Amino acid sequence: MGTTIANPNPGSALEFALPAANAPTVVVSELTKRFSSRSSVREMIGGRFRKVATVVDQVSFEVDEGEIFGVLGPNGAGKTTIFKMLSTLVVPDDGYATVCGNDIWTEPARVRSRLAAVSSDERSLNWRLSARENLLLFAALHKVPRREADGLVGAMLKRVGLEGSGHKMVAAFSSGMRQRLLIARSMLARPKVLLLDEPTRALDPISAQELRQFLRNELVDRQRCTIVLATHNAEEAFGFCDRIVVLNKGRVLATGTPSDLRARYGEERFRIVTTDPDHPCFGRLEAMGVMRRLVRDVRTADGWHTLECSITGDASRTASVLEMLYANGVRVARLERVEPSLADLIARIIEATSKGISNA
Amino acid sequence: MRETVAMIRAAWLAETSYRMNMLFSLASLLTMVVPLYFIANALQSTMATRISAEGSQYFAFVLIGATTYMFIAACTSALPSALASAIGKGTLEAFLGTPTNWATLFVGLSGYNILWALVRASVMIAMGVALGARVALHGLIPLVLIVFLLVLAYGSVGLIGAALLLRYRTTGPLLNGVLTASALLGGVYYPTYVIPSWLQQVSKAMPLSYGLRAARQVALLGQPFHAVSHDVIILTLCVTALLPIGILCVATSLHYARKSGTLGHY
Numbered sequence: 267m268g269t270t271i272a273n274p275n276p277g278s279a280l281e282f283a284l285p286a287a288n289a290p291t292v293v294v295s296e297l298t299k300r301f302s303s304r305s306s307v308r309e310m311i312g313g314r315f316r317k318v319a320t321v322v323d324q325v326s327f328e329v330d331e332g333e334i335f336g337v338l339g340p341n342g343a344g345k346t347t348i349f350k351m352l353s354t355l356v357v358p359d360d361g362y363a364t365v366c367g368n369d370i371w372t373e374p375a376r377v378r379s380r381l382a383a384v385s386s387d388e389r390s391l392n393w394r395l396s397a398r399e400n401l402l403l404f405a406a407l408h409k410v411p412r413r414e415a416d417g418l419v420g421a422m423l424k425r426v427g428l429e430g431s432g433h434k435m436v437a438a439f440s441s442g443m444r445q446r447l448l449i450a451r452s453m454l455a456r457p458k459v460l461l462l463d464e465p466t467r468a469l470d471p472i473s474a475q476e477l478r479q480f481l482r483n484e485l486v487d488r489q490r491c492t493i494v495l496a497t498h499n500a501e502e503a504f505g506f507c508d509r510i511v512v513l514n515k516g517r518v519l520a521t522g523t524p525s526d527l528r529a530r531y532g533e534e535r536f537r538i539v540t541t542d543p544d545h546p547c548f549g550r551l552e553a554m555g556v557m558r559r560l561v562r563d564v565r566t567a568d569g570w571h572t573l574e575c576s577i578t579g580d581a582s583r584t585a586s587v588l589e590m591l592y593a594n595g596v597r598v599a600r601l602e603r604v605e606p607s608l609a610d611l612i613a614r615i616i617e618a619t620s621k622g623i624s625n626a
Numbered sequence: 627m628r629e630t631v632a633m634i635r636a637a638w639l640a641e642t643s644y645r646m647n648m649l650f651s652l653a654s655l656l657t658m659v660v661p662l663y664f665i666a667n668a669l670q671s672t673m674a675t676r677i678s679a680e681g682s683q684y685f686a687f688v689l690i691g692a693t694t695y696m697f698i699a700a701c702t703s704a705l706p707s708a709l710a711s712a713i714g715k716g717t718l719e720a721f722l723g724t725p726t727n728w729a730t731l732f733v734g735l736s737g738y739n740i741l742w743a744l745v746r747a748s749v750m751i752a753m754g755v756a757l758g759a760r761v762a763l764h765g766l767i768p769l770v771l772i773v774f775l776l777v778l779a780y781g782s783v784g785l786i787g788a789a790l791l792l793r794y795r796t797t798g799p800l801l802n803g804v805l806t807a808s809a810l811l812g813g814v815y816y817p818t819y820v821i822p823s824w825l826q827q828v829s830k831a832m833p834l835s836y837g838l839r840a841a842r843q844v845a846l847l848g849q850p851f852h853a854v855s856h857d858v859i860i861l862t863l864c865v866t867a868l869l870p871i872g873i874l875c876v877a878t879s880l881h882y883a884r885k886s887g888t889l890g891h892y
Contacts, residue, residue, distance in 0.1 A: 301887055347887065353723050357884045379725040389716030394640040406632030407724040
């Protein structure tokens with residue numbers, strides 16, 4: 267899988283493994299995790315003392331360097347457990363995974379030095395310490411040389427826009443500030459791989475957008491960091507990630523680029539904002555099989571109506587639909603693509619799989 | 627080492643952010659030592675002959691006993707309470723997600739509690755000396771060595787407690803049981819030879835019995851280190867037996883928690 271760079275002083279921190287050129291940065295192969303839980307009294311009477319649930323079931327995917335890879339799934343899909351296994355906090359039952367060529371089974375310390383996990387759990391910060399003190403502690407735990415630590419902490423605070431709040435106690439921070447501090451903390455390790463578990467969960471839409479821009483511009487484009495992002499927000503996954511794996515109940519349902527998944531499992535869904543929802547042109551387009559109205563009509567207070575519809579074909583077909591609406595005098599204020607909801611996507615993939623037309 | 631220092635520093639900064647708590651913690655030592663002084667002086671004539679093998683002044687005798695007990699009690703519960711706090715705060719997984727190994731992390735987690743207990747113990751001894759307790763200064767270095775062995779012995783019990791905490795989220799009756807038994811039978815307030823003979827057999831299982839006897843002989847009677855070598859050897863044997871068991875228990879529980887996914891569970 268990788269190439270070992272040996273140094274003249276074996277066993278020292280300088281010896282490390284690098285993935286072979288073009289090798290994926292993260293490889294997850296047939297990873298499986300089962301958790302047991304206590305049975306109810308009734309089940310115990312029936313002689314069943316432990317229940318075993320498979321939370322991650324033979325999950326496989328690969329992530330390339332500098333890629334933003336989305337792990338999309340509802341609650342209980344196994345996203346966090348996969349992240350914990352990659353972070354070596356949970357031991358898998360079967361399968362294997364490597365991070366930068368280092369095996370999570372046999373080289374957990376090396377994996378932890380290449381990878382940083384950012385939980386959305388703000389509690390993992392010490393709220394009684396200042397932002398700077400929190401970062402200095404983790405700089406030491408990440409073995410950042412002492413003479414570099416202070417400068418690095420300052421730089422990280424600046425990079426996440428907290429340079430003016432470094433001496434403020436974390437307890438006084440907003441959720442967004444804590445989230446940014448968690449990212450700054452993970453970046454202290456100069457990781458090659460960043461695991462982000464629902465990073466925008468506690469953020470308002472503007473802060474979430476800023477965070478995504480920061481991740482793309484700063485970490486991926488500038489530092490060539492690989493990001494694996496867990497989310498149950500399909501809009502975020504489709505709008506932000508280069509590739510996505512869709513999980514449900516611990517199993518991989520589909521993997522691909524957003525456009526690939528849309529093409530395979532989603533009809534192109536659009537939202538049209540118009541003042542003429544009952545214009546005969548819509549009926550004609552439906553009769554021609556070009557368009558299908560899905561959500562009929564949502565009227566806004568100022569007289570606009572919103573239609574949700576699917577349009578078959580590519581972008582040029584959508585453009586010609588818009589031209590046709592204009593040509594027929596339909597007043598259209600906006601036509602925009604709507605990302606499929608997670609529930610829709612999963613339902614469609616399951617439906618497609620059962621029909622045997624899945625590419626998987 | 628740097629990681630341990632950073633963790634102790636962070637714990638110190640967090641503790642000092644509760645300023646009143648810190649002040650009360652130090653002030654409470656006054657309420658411990660002063661009553662001890664009056665009670666010990668009141669009992670001096672009764673206890674003088676009973677403690678003759680370990681000292682002549684009952685206040686100094688009980689000061690060494692109470693201070694050592696307070697210190698080893700803090701050392702025993704340092705790691706379990708720090709782990710419980712880290713699990714509760716959600717910082718344990720964040721720590722274990724760094725390249726620092728778990729042994730260093732656990733030393734760092736418990737380090738502040740142990741150092742703070744050491745400060746409190748030193749303040750207690752200094753207050754006792756100021757109130758008239760007679761301690762042989764040349765016995766201080768052997769005393770430190772004996773207390774260090776006691777810390778390792780009771781710290782090993784703490785490791786077993788930490789293992790129970792990682793496995794079952796409670797230390798059960800282990801720590802309280804060991805500490806209560808040690809307080810009653812380890813010779814904290816009276817020498818072990820004044821308790822009933824059948825209980826003396828139980829007291830022989832307490833590392834504190836050997837540690838306190840040796841500590842008093844060097845610190846109060848001014849005896850040379852070789853005079854207490856028998857007790858020190860037994861104490862060393864206790865450490866040799868308990869420490870590997872403690873480390874093995876923690877390693878096993880940590881692996882279990884990683885296997886069962888319960889590392890960060892409350």
